Amino acid sequence: MRFERLRSVVVFGIVLACCGSVEASDWTQWRGPDREGTVTASGLLKEWPEKGPPLAWRIDDLGGGDSAPAVASGRIYGMSHRGNDEVVWALSEKDGSPLWVTRIGPAYEQARKQSKEGPGCTPTVDGDRLYVIGMGGTVACLSAGDGKVVWKRSMTEDFGGIVPPWSYRESPLVDGDRVLCTPGGTEVTMAALDKTTGKTLWKMHVPAAEGDGSGGGDAKSGAGYSSPIAIDFEGRRQYVQFTAASLVGVDAEDGALSWRYDAPSNKHGINCSTPLYQDGLVFAASAYGNGGGLVRLAADDEGRISADEVYFTQRMQNHHGGMIVLDGCLYGAHGGNGGGFLNCLDFESGELLWREREAPKGSVAFADGRLYLRSEEGEILLIEPDRKEYRERGRFEQPDRTDLPAWAYPVIANGKLYIRDQDVLLCYDVREKL
DSSP states (O other): OHHHHHHHHHHHHHHHHHHOOOOOOOBOSTTTTTTSSEEOOOSBOSSOOTTOSOEEEEEOOOOBOOOOOEEETTEEEEEEEETTEEEEEEEETTTOOEEEEEEEEEOOOOSSSTTTTSOOOOOEEETTEEEEEOTTSEEEEEETTTOOEEEEEEHHHHHOOOOOTTOOOOOOEEETTEEEEOOOOSSOSEEEEETTTOOEEEEEOOOOOTTOOTTTSSOOOSOOSOOOEEEEETTEEEEEEEOSSOEEEEETTTOOEEEEEOTTSOTTOOOOSOOEEETTEEEEEETTTTEEEEEEEEEOTTOOEEEEEEEEESSOOOOSSOEEEETTEEEEEEEETTEEEEEEEETTTOOEEEEEEEEESEEEEEETTEEEEEETTSEEEEEEOOSSSOEEEEEEEOSSOOSSOOOSOOEEETTEEEEEETTEEEEEEOBOOO
């Protein structure tokens, strides 16, 4: 018995040694733990073999949607349309086996053809609770363990929200005791809910900008397709959101509008990318011939906050793949419906450092010294960040690609790379082998 126990320990040690040491790194919400597109990790591959990293497992029949997964405490969470239902699901992080699935409402019938297959929301994990937003505006809190619905609200029925043409694509922000959502109605642009009960804590309205074409033409929704972030500036907590009309800063305590910056919003109100914040600087960008702008926040003697433009550039027209700031460099895809490619700009000046047409337009994430680019055509690239030049360290094609755009962001958690393609979730082992 003692010999068998010793042999098990030795074998386990050999396995760990072969795989290397990987830092635990859950991906608990949209764009990672801090909503910056990054996760703290170590022990990951710095280069990929010719055919890419090994596939650990795959699961099919998830249902339609562009919802990138969240990973926390041994479970993977996501959203889909399955038949006539809009659902939230949980899988085992170990092998992808199903744990539970919960219906939160009927499948939303989107008139626009792009991304109508299902939700784009990444669930937000907060302790033993899970928060989601459906395509038609259902905000739901579920038990992370068994999927039981704790409470639900409707952004349209409860707040007069107007569904944007491509539906609600927001991933809810959970901050302290608040859950943030963006109904985009004529009276309520944003709202904060009590995360325990769903009760309304505050609601606020952003006046439309002059010439605003909010919502993409036919609907006058004040909601864009972005997800908010939380920042601290001059001792005050703020929520920064890119609405259909403006980039705005909102006081966390009462929802008062602190500042706004309209330039990054395109004339159609199709604003998708999550804002970026670093050291008092806020950046946001959109496509459709527009671009991106950086503002510096400043507070006067009475505590009023202004947002002063540092620069505006048309060299970062980020459509919906997101952007990342690393060591003073801004990385993101530049381009719209006609395609595009990866650009690298100096974050504080907007100077174009390089562009690479071999790195096609897509969504980005970062872990352990490497950028992960998931192109809209489906190819996945590994890139070493460098302000002087483009440095590619691998690329591969996923198996069994659908003919739909690959819009779900890549997710890196606990040594694994997750790639979603509608009803398929692929899990790749990206741990460095010693």
